[in-house]
Amino acid sequence: MQIRILGDIMAEEEIKKISLAVIRRLPKYHKCLGELLRNNVEKVSSQELGQMLGFTASQVRQDLNNFGEFGQQGYGYNVEQLYNEVAKILGLHTEHKMVIIGAGNLGQALANYKDFESHGFKIIAMFDINPRLTGLRIHGVPVYDLEELSYVINENNVDIAIIAVPKENAQQVADVLSGTIIKGIWNFAPIEIKVPPHIMVENVHLIDSLFTLSYKINENKLMERLIKQKSKRFEVKEKIIKKLP
Amino acid sequence: MQIRILGDIMAEEEIKKISLAVIRRLPKYHKCLGELLRNNVEKVSSQELGQMLGFTASQVRQDLNNFGEFGQQGYGYNVEQLYNEVAKILGLHTEHKMVIIGAGNLGQALANYKDFESHGFKIIAMFDINPRLTGLRIHGVPVYDLEELSYVINENNVDIAIIAVPKENAQQVADVLSGTIIKGIWNFAPIEIKVPPHIMVENVHLIDSLFTLSYKINENKLMERLIKQKSKRFEVKEKIIKKLP
Structure with missing residues (x-):
């Protein structure tokens, strides 16, 4: 036992x-x-x-x-x-229901991303505060007023929320999400959001990916610099070795 | 020596x-x-x-x-x-000039991303085949016809190209880019593009990030399963130990 x-x-x-x-x-x-x-x-x-x-x-x-x-x-x-x-x-054996908060360019781009649904991640609603967007269907996804966020999530057993709002509003959205049955947040806002520990967060920090590309471009120059440093160290060693009795 | x-x-x-x-x-x-x-x-x-x-x-x-x-x-x-x-x-000591290929939702979202410019990554142009978009300025960035891609890159010493077109068109764009002075490609199309080895590629595979979130959500269930497996193995061991003389 x-x-x-x-x-x-x-x-x-x-x-x-x-x-x-x-x-x-x-x-x-x-x-x-x-x-x-x-x-x-x-x-x-x-x-x-x-x-x-x-x-x-x-x-x-x-x-x-x-x-x-x-x-x-x-x-x-x-x-x-x-x-x-x-x-x-990976949790891909069951269907996941998702909502997107923020129906701007990024939210719309994500709603239009066909690969999600084919892998079992279904976007059922988008939310925005812009009255010109609410009531529309964008790429087939209905846009609701942000006020209805908690209701729609809890009524439809949504388990993933995508934050696609400006970083100034991200924490506010996260606070509302924290009071729902949501299990995970996919955060596209370039800011660390705070949520209770039972809600999982995955951040998409685009700038880190751009920095990695910049590093790769820079790598050749960097290599030249390191080789110079290395050579210098070896020159010094050479001199010391020559001076040895 | x-x-x-x-x-x-x-x-x-x-x-x-x-x-x-x-x-x-x-x-x-x-x-x-x-x-x-x-x-x-x-x-x-x-x-x-x-x-x-x-x-x-x-x-x-x-x-x-x-x-x-x-x-x-x-x-x-x-x-x-x-x-x-x-x-x-990271190659952040010099300014990088970037262009976005694809002025759809994703391209527009990226053009609107303020953090790039504050880190020295300046978007100077967008390209699209849609004649309703070319000639416009979106978030302050001029949209050109895709035909002008090579010319604009080579004339302006652009070093990074962002691919934000549907995956069906990504390789075609990459082929055009391969004939320019571009040093790096930031690829948002969910497909592996082929380019000459001197061009660096950084892929943004959004679905991988979503899978990671799904894994995290699934982790608790997974833990229960693993514990059961483990317990079984220990039960078997226990039985074997009991049978030992």
């Missing part, structure tokens, strides 16, 4: 240790396995999966071992089974 | 080894150091930086060591110096 309790504790600790880096790689596994499945591939080795994804075979095994014991030594992974398992881990 | 050549090789190898994970953390350092600078803080220890960023002190030292020898033992980091160094690494 005590062993079982210990088991529970270990499992909980274990899952908490799964780093965000692994989780962020899972959508890539999901996509790749989906393609294999559509091509009627039945089994795949960690090496093959790794090659397709640009990871090492041991990375693949390590990533997937985090979530249980998939695959068999010598056989590899059953594609369909692994695809379904990864989908389950 | 040979040692110096060895130095060059090492520096190049070294920089290539810097993982994307480190680079993706750098914007966070940049933001944090910028805030310290604005508050007239002169020096900061790796421990203090780590606390602000949610990393360990050793993680901070390891991250920054990748790019040279900043900081001094016992003293910590000079905030202004480190801020400037991180900005240089």
